[in-house]
Structures are given as structure tokens and as C-alpha cells.
Amino acid sequence: MDLQGLGAIAAAGVAAVGVPAALLVGRWQMKAAVRTAEETGRAGIAQAEATARAGIQQAEATYKAALDAVRAEASAAQTQWRREARREAYATFVLAVHQFVTASERLFAESRGAPGEERMAELRAASSEAEQAMLTAAVIVELEGPSRIGVAARKVCVEAELKGRWERHRAMVQQLYLRLEEVDDPMDPQRVALDALSDLQAATARLDVHPHRDEGLRIEEDQARNAAHRALIATGLYELADVFTLVGYIGPHPDDELYDRSCGQLQEERYDFMTAARDELEGTGPSSA
Incomplete structure (x- = not known):
């Protein structure tokens, strides 16, 4: 065999040995590439998960902040609405009290001028309607406001009703008295009745001066x-x-003293209510459920 044949055989042997080696190296490289890819994939997944968690946390924080802002705004709006509702209720009540007092005073004042039964019926109806409006407004105050404001409103109503009751009753008495007409005939029944009422007034006045001293005055008053x-x-x-x-x-009556007291007490109760309502609306008064 010549040298060329030997070289070819050697080259073929070397090539035969190099193929498995190349395959082995290639397999190693493939495994290394797979491991690298797996590690890269795991790192990517971990990074993606971390990014997702951060995004979720940010979204939750943003949502919570937005929800807190909405709640705060809603709470502020509700507080403002309640304040406005109470302000309207308080103002309506104060106006209703004023209208009832005015109607009752007008009823009593006009009854002294012989306005006639039709006009008196109108005045009595107006007074009753105004009283009912006042009581309705007081109930709304009790529902809308704290208990101390409701108590203050109720005290105002009590004094206003006492005052109005006296004025309505006095107006009725005045109308009864005005049925009697002044006549010249001393024997006329209406003239006799007017004189008898005048005598009774004088007798009660004398007894009022000496209520415990003269039994004769008591007898005289009873006879009159x-x-x-x-x-x-x-x-x-x-x-x-x-x-x-x-x-x-006719004569001194316990209700007269009650009326005088109610007039003064009503002013005090109205002032107390206004002060309490103003403090509550401005947030300076004591809190009360």
C-alpha cells in the first residue's frame, strides 16, 4: 500500500473517532443550553410574578385610596345635608311659633272690637291652624335634631299653648259680654245684666283688697x-x-297670673331654643344623640 492509501485510511479513522466526540460535545452544549433556558425561564417567571404582585398591590392601594376619598366625600355631603335639613327644620319651627303667637294675639285683640261671629270664626280657625302647624314643626325638630333641641322646642310649645289658650278663652268671654247692648231703660233685661256684672266687678275688687279680713265682703261677692x-x-x-x-x-282670676308668667317664660324658652339651635348648627354645642 502506498503512502496515499495509508493517509486516507488514517484520515478515515480520525474522522470516525471525531464523530462521536462531536456528538458528545453537541449533547453537552444542548444540555447546557436547556439548563440556561430553564434558568432564564424561571427567572423570567419570577420577575413576571414579582411585577404582577407589585402591580396588584399598586392597584389595591389606588382603589383603597379612591374608595376612602369617595367615602370621605360622601360623609361630608351627608353631614352637610343633615345640617341643612336641621337648619330648615329649626327655621320652620321658629316661624310657626311666631305665626301661632301672632294669630292668638290677633284673635284676642279683635274680639274686643265686636268684629262679629263670622270674623271671630275666621280668627279662631286661623289660630287653631297655626297651633297645629307649630306642633307639627316641633315634631320634625324632635326627629331631625338631637334630643336637647327637641326638648327645647317642646318647652317653647308648652308656653305658647298656655298663652294662646288664655287668649282664646278671653276672646270667648269678650264675645259673650258683647252680646249685651247698652240700653237706656233701667228695667230692660240687658241693662239689668250689665249693671249686675258691674256690681259683681266692684264686689270682687273690694274682696281682692281684703281677702281674709271681712266675711261680709265674701257674702256680698256671693250675692253679686x-x-x-x-x-x-x-x-x-x-x-x-x-x-x-x-x-x-269677672274679677281677679288665677289664669291672669298664669298668662303673665307664660308671656315672659315664652320669650325665655324661645331664646334658649335659638341659642341651642345656633350652637348645634355651628358645631359649638355639646353633642347629644
Whole structure:
């Protein structure tokens, strides 16, 4: 065999040995590449998961902040709405009290001028409507406001009603009295009744000066009252209940003192209510459920 043949055989042997080696190296390289790819994939997944968690946390924080802002805004709006509702309720109540007091005073004032039954009926109806409006407004105050404001409103109503009751009753007495007409004939039943009421007024005035000293004055007052009863019945203008009402209000009466007290007390209670309401609306008063 010549040298060329030997070289070819050697080259073929070397090539045969190099193929497995190349395959082995290639496999190693493939495994290394796979490991690198797996590690890279795991790192990418970990990075993606970390990024996702951070995004979720940021989204949750943003949502919570937005929700807190909405809640705070809603709370502020509700507080403002409640304040406005209470302000309206308080103002409505104060106005209703004023209208009732005015209506009752007008009823009493006009009753002294003989306005007639139709006008008196209108005035009585106006007073009753105003009283009901005042009581309704007080209930709204009790529902809308804290308990101390409701108590203050109720005290105002009590004093206003006492005052109004006296004025309505006095107006009725005045109208009963005005049924009697001034006549010249001393024997006329209406003239006799007017004189009897005048005598009763004088007798009660004397007794009021010496209430515990002279039994004779008491007897005189009783006789004058009985005479007034008989004279009023004789006119034919009154029912028996009207006679007792009219005669019962001749002279000093305990309700007169109650009326004077109620007038002053009503002003104090109205002032206390206004002060409490103003403090509550401005947030300077004591909190109360």
C-alpha cells in the first residue's frame, strides 16, 4: 500500500473517532443550553410574578385610596345635608311659633272690637291652624335634631299653648259680654245684666283688697255673683254654660297670673331654643344623640 492509501485510511479513522466526540460535545452544549433556558425561564417567571404582585398591590392601594376619598366625600355631603335639613327644620319651627303667637294675639285683640261671629270664626280657625302647624314643626325638630333641641322646642310649645289658650278663652268671654247692648231703660233685661256684672266687678275688687279680713265682703261677692247669674239668664241670650263662663271671669282670676308668667317664660324658652339651635348648627354645642 502506498503512502496515499495509508493517509486516507488514517484520515478515515480520525474522522470516525471525531464523530462521536462531536456528538458528545453537541449533547453537552444542548444540555447546557436547556439548563440556561430553564434558568432564564424561571427567572423570567419570577420577575413576571414579582411585577404582577407589585402591580396588584399598586392597584389595591389606588382603589383603597379612591374608595376612602369617595367615602370621605360622601360623609361630608351627608353631614352637610343633615345640617341643612336641621337648619330648615329649626327655621320652620321658629316661624310657626311666631305665626301661632301672632294669630292668638290677633284673635284676642279683635274680639274686643265686636268684629262679629263670622270674623271671630275666621280668627279662631286661623289660630287653631297655626297651633297645629307649630306642633307639627316641633315634631320634625324632635326627629331631625338631637334630643336637647327637641326638648327645647317642646318647652317653647308648652308656653305658647298656655298663652294662646288664655287668649282664646278671653276672646270667648269678650264675645259673650258683647252680646249685651247698652240700653237706656233701667228695667230692660240687658241693662239689668250689665249693671249686675258691674256690681259683681266692684264686689270682687273690694274682696281682692281684703281677702281674709271681712266675711261680709265674701257674702256680698256671693250675692253679686248670684244676681249676675239670674240677670244673664233672664236676657235669653245665653246658654247656662255661657253664663258660668262669663260670670266666672269677672274679677281677679288665677289664669291672669298664669298668662303673665307664660308671656315672659315664652320669650325665655324661645331664646334658649335659638341659642341651642345656633350652637348645634355651628358645631359649638355639646353633642347629644
